[in-house]
Amino acid sequence: MTLLPFQRPLGRTGLMVSxxxxxxxxxxxxxxxxxxxxxxxxxxxxxxxxxxxxHDLGINFIxxxxxxxxxxxxxxxxxxxxQQDWIVCTKAGEEFEAGQSRFDFTxxxxxxxxxxxxxxxxxxxxxxxxxxSDGNDEDLLHRYGTVQALAELKQEGxxxxxxxxxxxxxxxxxxxxxxxxxxxxCNPHERDQIPVIEACQSLGTGVLIKKALxxxxxxxxxxxxxDPVQTSLNFLFAQPGVDSVVIGTLNPTHLRDNVAKALxxxxxxx
Ligand SMILES: NC(=O)c1ccc[n+]([C@@H]2O[C@H](COP(=O)([O-])OP(=O)(O)OC[C@H]3O[C@@H](n4cnc5c(N)ncnc54)[C@H](OP(=O)(O)O)[C@@H]3O)[C@@H](O)[C@H]2O)c1
Numbered sequence: 001m002t003l004l005p006f007q008r009p010l011g012r013t014g015l016m017v018s019x020x021x022x023x024x025x026x027x028x029x030x031x032x033x034x035x036x037x038x039x040x041x042x043x044x045x046x047x048x049x050x051x052x053x054x055h056d057l058g059i060n061f062i063x064x065x066x067x068x069x070x071x072x073x074x075x076x077x078x079x080x081x082x083q084q085d086w087i088v089c090t091k092a093g094e095e096f097e098a099g100q101s102r103f104d105f106t107x108x109x110x111x112x113x114x115x116x117x118x119x120x121x122x123x124x125x126x127x128x129x130x131x132x133s134d135g136n137d138e139d140l141l142h143r144y145g146t147v148q149a150l151a152e153l154k155q156e157g158x159x160x161x162x163x164x165x166x167x168x169x170x171x172x173x174x175x176x177x178x179x180x181x182x183x184x185x186c187n188p189h190e191r192d193q194i195p196v197i198e199a200c201q202s203l204g205t206g207v208l209i210k211k212a213l214x215x216x217x218x219x220x221x222x223x224x225x226x227d228p229v230q231t232s233l234n235f236l237f238a239q240p241g242v243d244s245v246v247i248g249t250l251n252p253t254h255l256r257d258n259v260a261k262a263l264x265x266x267x268x269x270x
Pocket of ligand 1: 024133214216248254
């Protein structure tokens with residue numbers, strides 16, 4: 001089995017994260033997603049095995065969200081007693097109910113969402129909380145005061161680090177100045193967030209990558225003689241400033257493949 005040999009600082013958060021993180025939307029939700037194929041939620045045994053594999057491979061970073069169905073609650077149960085092995089990032093601001101998303105970025109909702117995540121994840125504090133943006137990134141600072149609300153929860157000790165899973169170029173550039181970490185979508189076919197990654201690097205803001213495989217479409221749409229996972233990881237790890245690439249998978253073989261290819265990319269980094 002290939003082991004990720006090292007963890008890296010996530011910006012200036014003080015958190016040390018593996019270069020590959022495990023995305024867990026598929027652990028708790030199978031509706032309203034952009035993945036190429038429908039899928040069943042994993043059984044407890046399958047989920048346990050996936051997390052054991054991730055741990056054995058050297059992954060210590062897990063990404064979830066309040067809006068990922070049962071993902072937070074399942075992680076709370078599965079990681080009980082071994083929480084010190086994992087850095088868990090969750091998100092607040094999006095709710096997914098009866099197959100529909102709705103957003104609430106008020107400070108009151110942020111507090112209620114964080115308190116619920118603490119209960120679901122069975123933690124005394126959350127390592128990292130990101131605002132789950134709906135695409136109106138600037139409003140999170142200027143209209144709702146959501147960024148400020150999370151900073152207050154951090155001051156109170158409920159959160160160690162906070163930031164935004166942002167969507168736009170201008171919003172990302174603005175929020176990079178206030179966040180401990182941003183999560184941005186990036187892959188060889190979707191490069192518009194590169195200036196945000198560069199801004200984060202110069203500010204010391206942590207960078208997490210989502211949709212490294214375009215939610216799986218890079219793999220299903222790729223010609224047979226190409227290796228889209230290697231191509232994407234080579235591209236992403238060549239960007240200075242990328243701290244961890246969060247890839248979603250329920251498949252232990254894919255997880256091993258992603259880690260092995262991350263190692264190749266990191267070793268051949270210019
Ligand atoms: N707004 C937000 O904050 C936001 C949005 C999107 C995603 N995210 C986070 O980022 C994570 C990843 O995003 P994502 O799931 O949309 O996209 P992704 O990581 O680009 O792709 C995940 C898809 O790729 C497949 N896959 C993974 N490794 C593979 C491999 N080696 N070979 C072939 N297929 C492979 C997975 O299927 P298998 O299960 O079959 O491996 C899964 O369907 C999410 O889980 C979530 O934590 C956040």
